[in-house]
Amino acid sequence: MNKQMVRRFKQIYELERFLIAFCMSQLSSTEDKFYCFAFSRMVETEKEHAKFFAQKLAEKDISVPRLGANLAGAAGSIIGETMEFSGRSITCKTGVILGKKLIAAYQELLQVIKEFPQETELEEKVLLFLLEEEFHTLWLKNYVKRLDQIELCKNSLGDDVVSDHPTINVNMRWL
Structure with missing residues (x-):
């Protein structure tokens, strides 16, 4: 494991810790069971990823970044709790955005791993983690679209009582 790989492992570990705290802060933010279940699954997956990188670093007697990870956890929690007030869409x-940052970090790690053809098992594991991050990011994007559609339906003319609609009332007076 060269210095560049160690640096990438530490970077991903810290990003994972940040994302864990961010996702955990969402678990009590809403009554939407689907939303909470998705975030709880993300927490489990991200913990698995963080644990993997911590173990790999420990195997090489390299210290896991405690201060950075603790700060990442605190920052993720603060940002996550702040986001509660902004709503699920935001x-x-x-x-x-966080998922894209992690995806980029995994892609950079894969470039480093390619320099070590004997690391096929590690490459496969990182590819699996990358895929899981992409699934999480796609789910989040899809959920935003779902929220937008729900909001659109609430605001559509079809849901309003026609006589209560201001434009129709004005036009009806002209007739």
């Missing part, structure tokens, strides 16, 4: 959009 929270999911923030999650997409």
